[in-house]
Amino acid sequence: MSEYSGFDFEICLNLGIDTFKLLFRDAFVYRMKQTEKGREYLENAWMLKQTEPDRNRLRQRFGKEGEHVKY
Structure with missing residues (x-):
């Protein structure tokens, strides 16, 4: 984290917890x-975090509401 932020190690240890966590995440x-592999990991993590369906993508794949898809 000190490499990313440019702060020395001691400064990183003395940051407030909110600032430390934000810099650590970034x-x-x-x-x-x-x-x-890292980009794949981040994409998978983002997908697992989603709680709402992507309605536009579902409509593209299965059609509009009310239409029945025949297989």
């Missing part, structure tokens, strides 16, 4: 974006 995301 540093983690930055590092993960550097590799293909």
Whole structure:
């Protein structure tokens, strides 16, 4: 985290918890974006966090409301 933020280690340890957690999260995301596996991990984590359906994508795949899809 000190590498990402530019702060030395002592300053990082003396940050408020909210600032520390924000910088830690940002540093983690930055590092993960550097590799293909990391980007895949972030995408999977984002998908698992979603609680609402993507209605536009569902309509594209299955049709509009009320239409029945025949297989």
